[in-house]
Amino acid sequence: MSAICDDCGKPFDNGGEPFMLTCDECLRAEGARLAEEAANFRNPTPPPIPVRGGYYLTECGYCGWIGSSEQCLPSEEDVVCPVCCSGGCEDEPSEKDTEAHGEAVMQRILASEEQSARLARESLIVAAKLTAACEALKPFADYAERIATAHPGWDHDQFEIGLSVGACTLTFKPFRRARAVIAEPSEGGGGSAA
Structure with missing residues (x-):
């Protein structure tokens, strides 16, 4: 049975399925677009908070976010990154993460001081x-x-x-x-x- 694709307007064989309204080519293109969008998805980076209580410092292996495990999204299986939503955050504290977080904080402080000096000059x-x-x-x-x-x-x-x-x-x-x-x-x- 032939039908007209809702997306591209071309005729296609829907195999007799009355609810199949999109051709295979458009479905593949939409799937590829959604996969690319999912791969590049980013939430706004949450503001840094101190590591407290039973939480630990963690880093996302996919996007590089560093922060407290308190900010990670709830999941039973993984520690989910609050920025890219991947399960790439480490699930236990490490010395490497603490060192990286200290370096990131220092870079933010130096950038802030540089911006303050520039604004004062201006x-x-x-x-x-x-x-x-x-x-x-x-x-x-x-x-x-x-x-x-x-x-x-x-x-x-x-x-x-x-x-x-x-x-x-x-x-x-x-x-x-x-x-x-x-x-x-x-x-x-x-x-x-x-």
């Missing part, structure tokens, strides 16, 4: 840029303050007209300089500061 650069931009705009701020002091009763429109009349004596050079200072890329190559 914040100093941004602060210097903003200070330079403020200095570049100081002539305009001073002129605006003089107008506001000389004409305390002016409304917004009058104040704006007063600024524009005086703008003839001021140049846009400080604005351009402030903009250029802020737009300069930081030393880490991270682009512009906003």
